[in-house]
Amino acid sequence: MVETQTTIVAVEGWWPRNAHVLKTLFRMLFGAIWVIDGSLKFQAGFVNAFSGEVSGSGQPAWLQGWFSFWATQVNGNTAFWVYLVGSLELALGLALLFGFMRKITYVGGALLSLFIWAVPEGFGGPYGPSSTDIGTGAMYALLFVSLMLINATFGPSKWSLDYWIEKRFPRWAAIAEFQPTPRKVKETPPAVPAAA
Numbered sequence: 001m002v003e004t005q006t007t008i009v010a011v012e013g014w015w016p017r018n019a020h021v022l023k024t025l026f027r028m029l030f031g032a033i034w035v036i037d038g039s040l041k042f043q044a045g046f047v048n049a050f051s052g053e054v055s056g057s058g059q060p061a062w063l064q065g066w067f068s069f070w071a072t073q074v075n076g077n078t079a080f081w082v083y084l085v086g087s088l089e090l091a092l093g094l095a096l097l098f099g100f101m102r103k104i105t106y107v108g109g110a111l112l113s114l115f116i117w118a119v120p121e122g123f124g125g126p127y128g129p130s131s132t133d134i135g136t137g138a139m140y141a142l143l144f145v146s147l148m149l150i151n152a153t154f155g156p157s158k159w160s161l162d163y164w165i166e167k168r169f170p171r172w173a174a175i176a177e178f179q180p181t182p183r184k185v186k187e188t189p190p191a192v193p194a195a196a
Helices: 019-040 046-050 061-076 078-098 102-118 136-154 161-168 170-176
Strands: none
Touching (some): 019 136, 078 102
Protein backbone atom coordinates (compact mmCIF):
# COMPACT_ATOMS: atom_id res chain seq x y z
CA MET A 1 0.00 0.00 0.00
CA VAL A 2 1.34 3.39 -1.01
CA GLU A 3 0.71 6.25 1.35
CA THR A 4 0.96 9.88 0.43
CA GLN A 5 1.81 12.57 2.87
CA THR A 6 0.66 16.17 2.60
CA THR A 7 2.73 18.95 4.08
CA ILE A 8 1.05 22.21 4.96
CA VAL A 9 3.31 25.23 4.94
CA ALA A 10 2.26 28.19 7.04
CA VAL A 11 2.58 31.52 5.25
CA GLU A 12 4.18 34.15 7.41
CA GLY A 13 4.28 37.87 7.03
CA TRP A 14 1.71 40.61 6.78
CA TRP A 15 1.64 40.78 2.94
CA PRO A 16 0.90 37.09 2.29
CA ARG A 17 -1.67 36.92 5.09
CA ASN A 18 -3.56 39.88 3.64
CA ALA A 19 -3.11 39.05 -0.06
CA HIS A 20 -6.84 38.53 -0.67
CA VAL A 21 -7.72 41.97 0.73
CA LEU A 22 -4.78 43.66 -0.97
CA LYS A 23 -5.55 42.22 -4.42
CA THR A 24 -9.13 43.46 -4.13
CA LEU A 25 -7.98 46.90 -2.98
CA PHE A 26 -5.48 47.06 -5.86
CA ARG A 27 -8.20 46.13 -8.38
CA MET A 28 -10.62 48.70 -6.96
CA LEU A 29 -8.08 51.54 -6.88
CA PHE A 30 -7.13 50.78 -10.48
CA GLY A 31 -10.85 50.82 -11.32
CA ALA A 32 -11.26 54.24 -9.69
CA ILE A 33 -8.44 55.58 -11.89
CA TRP A 34 -10.21 54.28 -15.01
CA VAL A 35 -13.57 55.77 -13.91
CA ILE A 36 -11.94 59.17 -13.40
CA ASP A 37 -10.08 58.91 -16.71
CA GLY A 38 -13.24 57.91 -18.57
CA SER A 39 -15.35 60.64 -17.01
CA LEU A 40 -12.81 63.29 -18.01
CA LYS A 41 -13.49 62.43 -21.67
CA PHE A 42 -16.99 63.86 -21.27
CA GLN A 43 -15.85 67.33 -20.19
CA ALA A 44 -17.03 70.21 -22.32
CA GLY A 45 -14.43 71.13 -24.91
CA PHE A 46 -12.47 67.88 -24.74
CA VAL A 47 -13.68 66.74 -28.17
CA ASN A 48 -12.38 69.94 -29.79
CA ALA A 49 -9.05 69.68 -27.96
CA PHE A 50 -8.61 66.03 -28.94
CA SER A 51 -8.93 66.48 -32.71
CA GLY A 52 -5.23 67.25 -33.12
CA GLU A 53 -3.94 64.50 -30.80
CA VAL A 54 -3.67 61.84 -33.49
CA SER A 55 -1.27 63.31 -36.00
CA GLY A 56 1.96 61.30 -36.01
CA SER A 57 4.09 64.43 -35.98
CA GLY A 58 7.64 63.65 -34.98
CA GLN A 59 7.16 59.89 -35.49
CA PRO A 60 9.43 57.84 -37.79
CA ALA A 61 8.54 57.74 -41.49
CA TRP A 62 7.74 54.02 -41.40
CA LEU A 63 4.93 54.73 -38.88
CA GLN A 64 3.34 57.58 -40.85
CA GLY A 65 0.89 55.21 -42.61
CA TRP A 66 -0.40 54.00 -39.23
CA PHE A 67 -0.95 57.53 -37.93
CA SER A 68 -2.38 58.79 -41.22
CA PHE A 69 -4.99 56.02 -41.12
CA TRP A 70 -6.02 56.82 -37.54
CA ALA A 71 -5.89 60.59 -38.08
CA THR A 72 -8.36 60.15 -40.95
CA GLN A 73 -10.62 57.96 -38.80
CA VAL A 74 -10.50 60.09 -35.66
CA ASN A 75 -10.48 63.56 -37.18
CA GLY A 76 -13.39 62.63 -39.45
CA ASN A 77 -15.61 61.86 -36.46
CA THR A 78 -13.79 62.98 -33.31
CA ALA A 79 -16.84 63.02 -31.03
CA PHE A 80 -17.64 59.39 -31.83
CA TRP A 81 -14.12 58.19 -30.97
CA VAL A 82 -13.78 60.32 -27.84
CA TYR A 83 -17.14 59.21 -26.45
CA LEU A 84 -16.55 55.59 -27.46
CA VAL A 85 -13.21 55.44 -25.68
CA GLY A 86 -14.63 57.38 -22.71
CA SER A 87 -17.55 54.93 -22.44
CA LEU A 88 -15.19 51.95 -22.67
CA GLU A 89 -12.99 53.45 -19.96
CA LEU A 90 -16.00 54.05 -17.70
CA ALA A 91 -17.28 50.50 -18.26
CA LEU A 92 -13.80 49.12 -17.61
CA GLY A 93 -13.46 51.16 -14.42
CA LEU A 94 -16.85 50.06 -13.11
CA ALA A 95 -16.10 46.41 -13.95
CA LEU A 96 -12.84 46.71 -11.99
CA LEU A 97 -14.53 48.43 -9.04
CA PHE A 98 -17.25 45.79 -8.77
CA GLY A 99 -15.18 42.78 -9.87
CA PHE A 100 -17.44 41.95 -12.80
CA MET A 101 -16.39 39.60 -15.62
CA ARG A 102 -12.79 39.90 -14.51
CA LYS A 103 -11.27 37.64 -17.16
CA ILE A 104 -12.86 39.65 -19.98
CA THR A 105 -12.23 42.92 -18.14
CA TYR A 106 -8.50 42.26 -17.70
CA VAL A 107 -7.93 41.10 -21.28
CA GLY A 108 -10.10 43.91 -22.69
CA GLY A 109 -8.37 46.46 -20.45
CA ALA A 110 -4.94 45.35 -21.65
CA LEU A 111 -6.05 45.62 -25.28
CA LEU A 112 -7.67 49.05 -24.76
CA SER A 113 -4.52 50.26 -22.98
CA LEU A 114 -2.36 49.11 -25.89
CA PHE A 115 -4.74 50.80 -28.35
CA ILE A 116 -4.52 54.07 -26.41
CA TRP A 117 -0.74 53.70 -26.28
CA ALA A 118 -0.51 52.99 -30.02
CA VAL A 119 -2.80 55.74 -31.32
CA PRO A 120 -3.24 58.91 -29.22
CA GLU A 121 -0.06 58.35 -27.19
CA GLY A 122 1.89 57.58 -30.38
CA PHE A 123 3.74 54.62 -28.82
CA GLY A 124 5.04 57.07 -26.24
CA GLY A 125 7.18 58.83 -28.87
CA PRO A 126 8.71 60.70 -30.48
CA TYR A 127 11.84 59.24 -29.01
CA GLY A 128 14.84 61.48 -28.83
CA PRO A 129 17.28 63.03 -26.40
CA SER A 130 14.48 64.80 -24.49
CA SER A 131 12.24 61.71 -24.30
CA THR A 132 11.80 60.42 -20.76
CA ASP A 133 8.57 58.44 -20.90
CA ILE A 134 7.18 55.62 -23.04
CA GLY A 135 3.57 56.54 -22.27
CA THR A 136 1.08 55.29 -19.71
CA GLY A 137 -0.82 52.88 -21.99
CA ALA A 138 2.00 50.34 -22.05
CA MET A 139 2.26 50.44 -18.26
CA TYR A 140 -1.51 50.06 -17.85
CA ALA A 141 -1.41 47.01 -20.10
CA LEU A 142 1.25 45.48 -17.83
CA LEU A 143 -0.92 46.25 -14.80
CA PHE A 144 -3.77 44.32 -16.39
CA VAL A 145 -1.43 41.38 -17.01
CA SER A 146 -0.43 41.64 -13.34
CA LEU A 147 -4.10 41.46 -12.35
CA MET A 148 -4.44 38.32 -14.49
CA LEU A 149 -1.48 36.72 -12.71
CA ILE A 150 -2.76 37.76 -9.28
CA ASN A 151 -6.20 36.33 -10.04
CA ALA A 152 -4.69 33.08 -11.35
CA THR A 153 -2.43 32.78 -8.30
CA PHE A 154 -4.83 33.67 -5.50
CA GLY A 155 -8.11 32.60 -7.08
CA PRO A 156 -11.53 34.22 -6.81
CA SER A 157 -12.09 37.30 -4.72
CA LYS A 158 -14.86 37.18 -2.14
CA TRP A 159 -15.28 40.91 -2.66
CA SER A 160 -16.41 40.80 -6.25
CA LEU A 161 -19.70 40.61 -8.08
CA ASP A 162 -18.35 37.56 -9.91
CA TYR A 163 -18.00 35.67 -6.64
CA TRP A 164 -21.69 36.12 -5.85
CA ILE A 165 -22.78 35.25 -9.38
CA GLU A 166 -20.62 32.11 -9.33
CA LYS A 167 -22.29 30.92 -6.13
CA ARG A 168 -25.61 30.83 -7.96
CA PHE A 169 -24.34 30.01 -11.48
CA PRO A 170 -21.06 28.04 -11.25
CA ARG A 171 -20.51 28.20 -15.01
CA TRP A 172 -19.98 31.96 -14.68
CA ALA A 173 -16.40 31.11 -13.61
CA ALA A 174 -15.57 30.41 -17.26
CA ILE A 175 -15.79 34.15 -18.05
CA ALA A 176 -14.72 35.42 -14.64
CA GLU A 177 -11.74 33.39 -13.46
CA PHE A 178 -8.27 32.63 -14.77
CA GLN A 179 -7.89 29.80 -12.31
CA PRO A 180 -10.13 26.82 -13.02
CA THR A 181 -12.69 26.07 -10.38
CA PRO A 182 -11.61 23.00 -8.45
CA ARG A 183 -13.82 19.99 -9.03
CA LYS A 184 -14.34 17.15 -6.64
CA VAL A 185 -12.54 14.13 -7.93
CA LYS A 186 -13.73 10.70 -6.94
CA GLU A 187 -10.88 9.06 -5.14
CA THR A 188 -10.25 5.42 -5.75
CA PRO A 189 -8.50 3.35 -3.17
CA PRO A 190 -5.00 2.22 -4.15
CA ALA A 191 -4.77 -1.24 -5.64
CA VAL A 192 -3.71 -3.90 -3.19
CA PRO A 193 -1.03 -6.16 -4.62
CA ALA A 194 -2.07 -9.80 -4.85
CA ALA A 195 -0.50 -12.13 -2.36
CA ALA A 196 2.19 -14.31 -3.87
